[in-house]
Amino acid sequence: MTTQHSPAAASLRLAALRRELERRxxxxxxxxxxxxxxxxxxxPSAQRLGWLTGFTGSAGAAVVLADKAAVFVxxxxxxxxxxxxxxxxxxxxxxxxHPPQRxxxxxxxxxxxxxxxxxxxTPDQVQILxxxxxxxxxxLVPCPDNPLDAVWxxxxxxxxxxVTxxxxxxxxxxxxxxRGDIAAELxxxxxxxxxxxxxxSVAWLLNIRADDVAFTPLPLAFAIxxxxxxxxxxxxxxxxxxxVAAGWGDGVRAAAPARFEAALRRLGRDGKRVRLDSSSAPFQVWETxxxxGARVEGGADPCALPRACKNPVEMAGTRTAHHRDGAAMVRFLAWLDRATRSGSVDEMGAADALEGFRRPGEHFxxxxxPTISGAGANGAIVHYHSTPKTNRPLAAGELYLVDSGAQYLDGTTDITRTVLVxxxxxxxARRRFTLVLRGHIALARAVFPAGTTGSQLDVLARRPLWAAGLDYDHGTGHGVGSFLSVHEGPQRISKVGNSVALRPGMILSNEPGYYKTGAYGIRIENLVLVTPQPAPAGAERDLLGFETLTLAPIDRALVAVELLEAGEREWLNAYHAQVRDEIGPLLEDAAERDWLERATAAL
Structure with a gap:
């Protein structure tokens, strides 16, 4: 992770980069x-934006000129x-x-x-610039080497x-x-x-994993x-x-990364027709x-859809992983309830405790x-990361938002719960929590025809908030991999248009929220699996819906029951009954089972 630096360090680094730009x-x-x-x-070797500006978020950019600079988030x-x-x-x-191009x-x-x-x-980004x-x-001038690297x-x-x-x-x-399936498609x-x-895609295609980056078991590699x-x-x-190499046989040949551009040029010399995803591949690859002389055809990564549509083994694995993860989450929530009533708990301590409950789990x-552990006003910062400087106690009467997940060999998890301390x-807060819950339920219960995209469903999660003049400034759902990235395309649920139709086997998050700056944040997130649904008599299209994978209580103390419609209350009661029935037997401690009984009691 990039570490924050002092304003003096930022000024020195910016000045050094400006001198290098002038030299060039x-x-x-x-x-x-x-x-x-x-x-x-x-x-760490690629965290240039963080090194230069101190910004540690997962998306953004900076533009540096001789007399001014901007950072975009x-x-x-x-x-x-x-x-x-x-x-x-x-x-x-x-x-x-106010994007960079403007x-x-x-x-x-x-x-x-x-x-x-x-x-x-990417080529698409370069075209915008x-x-x-x-x-x-x-x-716009391509640099043969990065000027920032020259001063870092x-x-x-x-x-x-x-690589394992x-x-x-x-x-x-x-x-x-x-390999055979994708090659046949090509x-x-x-x-x-x-x-x-x-x-x-490389990891999925070749059944390999590594630890080149934090939190996602990836080898940073290109492949043809x-x-x-x-x-x-x-x-x-x-x-x-x-x-690993023996398992591949002769069908896979590994070479040093320095030989990648020569292999690209060889494709060109042979006049090959080559698929390249212009939305994610480097501009340098396209240009090379x-x-x-290659005939480059822009198009989606051919592994993206097959990777997103989990096979029966992966679907069974993620269900098992979510049971294991749900038990850890229940143990944490029961502990949190006791600890905040009997003593002092802060954000960093709570995050450490949650990881401690997960760590003994099989295949963890x-x-x-990074766990988002935000108390009170810090919960309103959507991707907040608690530090010793910002760490605050979980105070009575405040909301606490915890967004976390784990990597297991058989699945990847991601869950957010907002609880009353x-x-x-x-x-x-209760009323707005309930509006978020109603949106969550609406999406969880959705039944839709095959061919529907996530952007067409996004309004279901926002409608209760919109009716009250409220909204949230993030997507409603992202794709999730299988012991891969917790944020995985090509599917998503968002206001932003997306042409990728939802298909059986895809895993997405269902996470509407609401954030009041300086006061509190609310988010309720479960992972869901796209599954076929029975069609009623006379139906003319195949139907799909969602199976909820995540199993952990939603805080009943924050539900304004009078705002729920009958079907919404039935959904929540049924969900809590499922959590109680499936997670309860996994708990060995009687006090934890008793807490779960109370937390999942019918409204």
């Missing part, structure tokens, strides 16, 4: 929060950026309301030269964790079988190869999948355990293929993201 005859430079793979988590981080970044050095701007149109002029690292931007520059007569003198080494096999007992399919589309730039099902993997061969391999719930 560049007016400015774009610093994305990205590595070569556009992943959510990046290794989305709605999740508008409060966090103010606490982490020296705003006398970087103007904080909203990534969607700001560049305001500050660039004729003849200005804006630099960028072609490995850290190009358009912004051309509108004012400026030029103590930059960490790239990751090099061991993900057993078929958890993966559900052999790597050879997956052949049907008359493609010769596909370049895979997403490490989660050929239509004959062979794969060129660009990863230091010495990192791969012999038994194009310049070498770590957290799936003490007994006296503020009336406004």
């Amino acid at each position: 005859n560049l007016t400015g430079f774009v610093v994305p929060r990205a590595d070569q793979h556009q992943g959510e988590y990046v290794p 989305d709605g999740r981080y508008t409060l966090q950026v103010l606490s982490e970044v020296d705003t006398t050095l970087f103007a904080p701007l909203h990534l969607t309301e 700001w560049l149109g305001e500050v660039l002029d004729q003849g200005h030269r804006l630099g960028f690292d072609p490995w850290l931007h 190009t358009n912004a520059c051309e509108r004012v007569g400026a030029v 003198t103590d930059r960490p080494a790239p990751p090099a964790s061991p 096999a993900h057993p078929e007992a958890f993966a559900g399919r052999s790597a050879a079988g997956k 052949a049907r589309e008359r493609l010769d190869a596909a370049v895979l730039s997403a490490p989660e 999948l050929h239509a004959d099902s062979s794969v060129e993997l660009f990863l230091e061969p010495g990192r791969i355990a012999p038994q 293929l194009r310049a070498a 391999r770590g957290l799936s993201f 003490g007994d006296a719930a503020p009336d406004e």
